[in-house]
């Protein structure tokens with residue numbers, strides 16, 4: 001088979017504020033043509049496409065792929081430019097048997113609420129009547145239009161998304177039967193009026209729903225895929241919310257029935273998805289207790305400033321609380337602050353500098369940390385992830401530094417803080433190792449992430465405690481206004497009663 005591969009991935013946080021409030025072309029990393037084959041072996045959608053297509057002996061036609069980290073709405077011109085390059089490359093590709101495109105499911109463009117449907121429809125217009133398969137992130141706000149225009153969409157089942165690669169592989173493996181007509185996918189999208197905080201599938205209730213979806217796939221060979229999309233609550237569009245998507249082989253009634261059954265189970269367990277907010281000082285008390293009873297390291301994650309959800313990455317609520325608590329043998333990785341990283345690089349290792357760290361972006365995410373800091377380590381911020389979710393993917397955080405706050409004049413016995421020049425959540429221990437910190441020997445580790453860090457830390461931490469605070473990805477999803485979302489929406493309307501539609 002000749003299979004075109006490409007994609008356009010963005011999780012749009014419509015609440016993001018400048019400079020991430022709008023996402024321009026320069027925010028996207030992208031590749032064209034043969035460059036896409038560099039994804040070979042990477043644990044990503046695209047890596048799965050390339051590996052599976054090569055393993056099966058298909059001819060790969062690499063087109064155009066782009067991805068930006070989560071941030072604000074995509075500029076119309078930027079989207080038009082990328083869409084055009086993808087379409088032109090598809091038009092020039094010659095005869096194709098199928099197309100595989102990696103997308104997210106929560107992409108929003110100025111004037112276009114549903115990037116995925118818009119792009120998929122344009123692609124189908126160019127390539128004609130051949131199957132289009134699309135792997136999606138479970139944080140997609142899925143629309144019925146996506147279900148109609150995309151022949152087969154496969155959502156990741158895991159959060160942390162350790163199965164992105166597997167979904168990419170599955171897309172390619174299913175393509176021959178779609179192309180021959182042996183499989184005729186029929187998809188049901190059951191949208192739920194449900195706004196969920198980030199919910200890892202490592203624990204209940206999301207683990208149980210994930211298992212329920214996998215059981216539905218295993219129980220009936222007509223069920224090709226059943227996915228629980230958690231939705232992305234930090235996007236305000238009509239379709240914001242959770243959904244169940246089930247695809248069967250030529251049986252729309254069965255797809256609808258299975259999707260409705262699972263949706264009813266999610267709805268019944270909705271209260272379990274909400275949890276008491278744990279402010280940083282309470283998280284620290286909990287962490288101290290765990291340390292005394294079970295040892296360390298104990299991870300505290302700054303869930304309200306998760307750059308993986310479109311936040312500034314320079315918030316200080318948890319960092320300041322950890323410093324105030326005078327925790328021993330503690331480290332924090334990391335704060336996005338290019339000015340302080342530059343200051344440290346100019347001063348050099350062994351220097352002591354006065355810093356105003358973080359808290360530059362806005363007032364919501366905390367005040368700057370004013371401190372004297374010892375410059376312990378300077379790096380180029382480059383390494384390769386090793387966690388189950390992103391193994392093999394290169395990270396590039398720009399000029400970075402390990403600072404020691406509150407130590408002696410040689411920088412010993414203080415609090416280690418890593419500072420980078422690029423915004424990201426923390427996925428694994430590698431950024432610490434790069435700066436000479438072995439997290440296994442630490443008592444307390446602070447980091448910025450909501451759930452993905454679990455893939456890199458669950459095997460080494462005695463506990464992982466979410467510290468919530470004001471911030472653009474707080475677990476308190478009801479603090480955000482949702483003027484564009486279809487209402488009612490639970491828990492914004494806490495007394496809402498709902499049951500899934502069962503007709504097709």
Ligand SMILES: [Zn+2]
Pocket residue numbers: 137138139161
């Ligand atoms: Zn996601």
